[in-house]
Amino acid sequence: MVPVPAKRIDGTLASHAVTLGKKGAVMALLLACACSGWAQKLPDPRDPFESLNRAVFTLNDAVDRVLIKPVATVYGKVTPYWARKGVGNFFGNLVDVWSVVNNAAALKGKATSDSLGRVMVNSTVGILGLIDVASDLDIEKHPADFGLTLGRWGIRPGPYVVLPILGPFTLREIVALPVDYYGNLTNHIDDKSTREVLTVVNAIDVREGYLKAGEVIDAAALDAYSFTRDSYFQRQRYREYDGDVPESPEIAPEAP
Amino acid sequence: MNRHLFFRLIATLLMAASLGQAWADEEAPDAFVKRISIEVLDTIKADKAMRSGDIGRIVTLVDTRIMPHVDFQRMTASAVGPAWRQATPEQQKRLQDEFKILLVRTYAGALSQVSDQNVVMKPLRASPDDKELVVRSEVRGSGDPIQLDYRLEKTAGQGAGWRIYNLNVLGVWLVETYKSQFSQEINAKGLEGLIESLTARNKSNVKKG
Numbered sequence: 001m002v003p004v005p006a007k008r009i010d011g012t013l014a015s016h017a018v019t020l021g022k023k024g025a026v027m028a029l030l031l032a033c034a035c036s037g038w039a040q041k042l043p044d045p046r047d048p049f050e051s052l053n054r055a056v057f058t059l060n061d062a063v064d065r066v067l068i069k070p071v072a073t074v075y076g077k078v079t080p081y082w083a084r085k086g087v088g089n090f091f092g093n094l095v096d097v098w099s100v101v102n103n104a105a106a107l108k109g110k111a112t113s114d115s116l117g118r119v120m121v122n123s124t125v126g127i128l129g130l131i132d133v134a135s136d137l138d139i140e141k142h143p144a145d146f147g148l149t150l151g152r153w154g155i156r157p158g159p160y161v162v163l164p165i166l167g168p169f170t171l172r173e174i175v176a177l178p179v180d181y182y183g184n185l186t187n188h189i190d191d192k193s194t195r196e197v198l199t200v201v202n203a204i205d206v207r208e209g210y211l212k213a214g215e216v217i218d219a220a221a222l223d224a225y226s227f228t229r230d231s232y233f234q235r236q237r238y239r240e241y242d243g244d245v246p247e248s249p250e251i252a253p254e255a256p
Numbered sequence: 257m258n259r260h261l262f263f264r265l266i267a268t269l270l271m272a273a274s275l276g277q278a279w280a281d282e283e284a285p286d287a288f289v290k291r292i293s294i295e296v297l298d299t300i301k302a303d304k305a306m307r308s309g310d311i312g313r314i315v316t317l318v319d320t321r322i323m324p325h326v327d328f329q330r331m332t333a334s335a336v337g338p339a340w341r342q343a344t345p346e347q348q349k350r351l352q353d354e355f356k357i358l359l360v361r362t363y364a365g366a367l368s369q370v371s372d373q374n375v376v377m378k379p380l381r382a383s384p385d386d387k388e389l390v391v392r393s394e395v396r397g398s399g400d401p402i403q404l405d406y407r408l409e410k411t412a413g414q415g416a417g418w419r420i421y422n423l424n425v426l427g428v429w430l431v432e433t434y435k436s437q438f439s440q441e442i443n444a445k446g447l448e449g450l451i452e453s454l455t456a457r458n459k460s461n462v463k464k465g
């Protein structure tokens with residue numbers, strides 16, 4: 001949603017003022033001033049908790065810079081490429097397992113069979129998921145978590161919420177978190193320390209994968225918070241439609 | 257110049273003109289995108305300096321091989337929104353220049369990570385009469401495939417016959433994202449404030465290297 005700039009509001013009010021006469025003009029002027037003050041910080045209707053979210057975002061950024069990013073950087077430098085690929089593939093295979101369930105729940109036939117095919121090939125020939133044979137066979141990935149399934153069942157995303165450490169979500173995805181936790185096979189391992197190690201390794205590996213993207217965002221965004229938020233919503237819509245977003249009528253570009 | 261040579265010259269010119277026209281008319285939009293993408297990727301893969309992160313060289317590549325095919329004024333006008341019409345021509349030029357530097361550098365930064373990627377075009381969903389359409393592609397290589405979509409406008413007879421005016425990476429449209437970035441700045445600091453923010457960002461990006 002693009003915030004309406006103050007000038008447009010002023011213009012509309014001004015035209016009404018002409019018909020209202022002197023008193024009306026004064027009122028319209030006062031309203032315009034109030035509105036332009038309000039327009040300074042136009043709230044995004046998708047983000048009613050913006051000031052709180054911004055605070056958490058800043059906190060997450062600090063923790064990331066101080067702790068997570070350096071660890072991920074070292075991980076990237078120290079582990080050989082094939083080892084990181086194996087780690088990524090292993091956890092990617094677990095994602096495929098959960099995706100089978102969610103694609104089926106959303107009644108997506110092809111996505112379900114693709115995900116199932118991936119799991120079967122990668123878990124066997126691909127040695128428990130370490131080698132991504134399925135991608136070499138061109139079987140597409142259709143990642144799907146429970147948040148996405150809720151969306152496909154018609155549940156709207158709800159407000160944007162930035163969680164400490166975990167990052168950006170919408171309320172729907174937060175509600176889905178416990179279910180996704182259950183759907184991640186590593187969380188069914190009995191041994192607590194093994195579970196914890198696997199969780200940390202996965203997190204570091206994922207973070208390492210986003211290091212370069214993070215640099216691009218740092219350079220490209222004027223405001224990292226709103227850039228992240230807008231990208232998150234666009235990406236959510238993209239995932240809901242599995243890459244096939246219906247053409248929204250392009251907002252008419254300004255005549256130069 | 258003797259007559260023989262003169263006629264040969266005319267014949268060659270006519271042939272070149274007709275070939276150029278035919279090519280411009282016939283290059284399909286997805287073939288155009290594929291050609292440019294492959295050119296750029298191949299150049300980067302073959303250039304050691306670019307692959308080891310020489311951003312300056314990649315910026316030159318983007319400027320010479322990609323930017324001529326981009327309708328940058330339209331991109332900037334769309335991203336700036338209604339405030340564009342209230343901007344003076346000098347402000348419009350400054351906006352365009354700074355936005356261009358920002359995008360070229362960002363795009364170059366992303367391109368510096370190319371290693372073994374190749375581009376696959378997705379089926380084109382457009383009718384031959386469309387003046388504007390979306391071309392979808394996928395960059396595949398190590399890591400998850402990256403969806404890359406382009407919005408093209410027809411510019412018959414000029415250049416390759418098509419120009420890019422919006423770019424989508426993994427579902428995120430560039431112009432839309434910058435629209436809200438820019439309107440936030442304009443609301444807070446006005447148009448001049450936006451130009452200053454862009455200029456400051458470009459300076460700090462250069463410092464970072």
